[in-house]
Amino acid sequence: MELAPAGTVFSGMPKGNADLLIVHAAELIRCSGARDGIRRSDLERLELIADGALAIGSGRILAVGSTEELLRAYTAPRIIHASGRLVSPSFVDPHSHLVFGGSRHLDYEAKVTQRRPGRALAGGIGFTARATSTTSDDELIRRALADLDAMLVHGTTTLEAKTGYGVSVEEELRLLRLTAGLRHTVDVVPTFLALHVLPEDYAGRRDRWIQEITDALPEAAGLARYCDVSCDPVCFTFDECLRVGEAARSLGMKIRVHADQTGDANGAALAARLAASAADHLDYANPPGLRALATSGTVATLLPGVALHLCELTPGIRDDQLVAAEKPFLPMLVRQAIAAGAVVALSTDYNPGSCPTVSMQVVMQLAARLFRLGYAEIWNMCTLNAARALDLADDRGSLEVGKRADVLVWTVPEHGMVINRFGSNLVDTVIAGGQVVVEAGRIARGEPTRGTAK
Numbered sequence: 001m002e003l004a005p006a007g008t009v010f011s012g013m014p015k016g017n018a019d020l021l022i023v024h025a026a027e028l029i030r031c032s033g034a035r036d037g038i039r040r041s042d043l044e045r046l047e048l049i050a051d052g053a054l055a056i057g058s059g060r061i062l063a064v065g066s067t068e069e070l071l072r073a074y075t076a077p078r079i080i081h082a083s084g085r086l087v088s089p090s091f092v093d094p095h096s097h098l099v100f101g102g103s104r105h106l107d108y109e110a111k112v113t114q115r116r117p118g119r120a121l122a123g124g125i126g127f128t129a130r131a132t133s134t135t136s137d138d139e140l141i142r143r144a145l146a147d148l149d150a151m152l153v154h155g156t157t158t159l160e161a162k163t164g165y166g167v168s169v170e171e172e173l174r175l176l177r178l179t180a181g182l183r184h185t186v187d188v189v190p191t192f193l194a195l196h197v198l199p200e201d202y203a204g205r206r207d208r209w210i211q212e213i214t215d216a217l218p219e220a221a222g223l224a225r226y227c228d229v230s231c232d233p234v235c236f237t238f239d240e241c242l243r244v245g246e247a248a249r250s251l252g253m254k255i256r257v258h259a260d261q262t263g264d265a266n267g268a269a270l271a272a273r274l275a276a277s278a279a280d281h282l283d284y285a286n287p288p289g290l291r292a293l294a295t296s297g298t299v300a301t302l303l304p305g306v307a308l309h310l311c312e313l314t315p316g317i318r319d320d321q322l323v324a325a326e327k328p329f330l331p332m333l334v335r336q337a338i339a340a341g342a343v344v345a346l347s348t349d350y351n352p353g354s355c356p357t358v359s360m361q362v363v364m365q366l367a368a369r370l371f372r373l374g375y376a377e378i379w380n381m382c383t384l385n386a387a388r389a390l391d392l393a394d395d396r397g398s399l400e401v402g403k404r405a406d407v408l409v410w411t412v413p414e415h416g417m418v419i420n421r422f423g424s425n426l427v428d429t430v431i432a433g434g435q436v437v438v439e440a441g442r443i444a445r446g447e448p449t450r451g452t453a454k
């Protein structure tokens, strides 16, 4: 159902009842577009409604239009006056490693100063995996819920969360159970990251790990919506990922792929071959792979926070010795993905090593500077296209009639200011599923945001 053209709707009709009205928005952006994702030059379009308004009922969007139209058509027990403020869809963040122990801040200093960590400080994913294995369930849950609170006040209401820090199959399944058991206002979509990096105890025994993790897939399929595999020169090969991905698909799991982050492993082509929902990173993806993603409808999820954190601002300055090949110029690669017709999304990749930010606002700001993307492109990539990366574009990601009422009211009046004004949280109000859950930048009093099924 679409809203009728302005001026012809609602006149002479009795008023409808809404639960909540937002009126007099300085600018309301819908981020609407094709349900299979916004592509190519359509990314540069952003429908703006001046003096915009939104009606919400039963957790869904009832109407979007001008304030005059909606006040004529609806009454509601609560009205939010958004004069001088931007109103937008909330963020969908489609790639995170939410549940982990320890911190990698010492690792980061060693990286930026180009001093390698000493043995006692040995960093990397292995460090996080060991720290996670010695952290209790309760502590991992406490930390994850605190991170979800922080994401919520920064405007994220849907988050993909993957495992991947298990030192063993049992540990991977523990992390998956904890992730799937999280209960929070932020809707958490669990992913079993079957192939991340080879656990240290399995050095020289790759086939053993792949067999054990494959054997765990039936249990994982009961807990996770997705299975993820890392197709990368320092992780797993095309054939290894294909084997695990096909096993997961045969169990009804949908697929995500960490693809070509540190070199070209043909990960984009693998994601297309598996009809994956998303292929993420893609820093070294080859042009045929990007075209294959466009054909398969696999969302290309780009992670500018990782580019910043790994010192990959320009080619040739990366100090990570894992990478031998010259780094592609990322703004050009992003343009190649868009020109190929791929659905491009953005995400934090929240994790302790390569991107410890919870904020999609930071991601937007970095995407503009590091990837040279325009404001409309960035908004579309963080909303509807991000929802498409989680197969949720029919339900959320834009302000359209019938969708989940996941809405942000900002402290600034225009969408470009969110991207230009870096470094502080500009979200004032968060509405999730029709409920006001953040007010004046803080979690609303009495709002039961958190818990666990454990």
Ligand SMILES: [Zn+2]
Binding pocket: 095, 096, 097, 258, 349
């Ligand atoms: Zn990741």
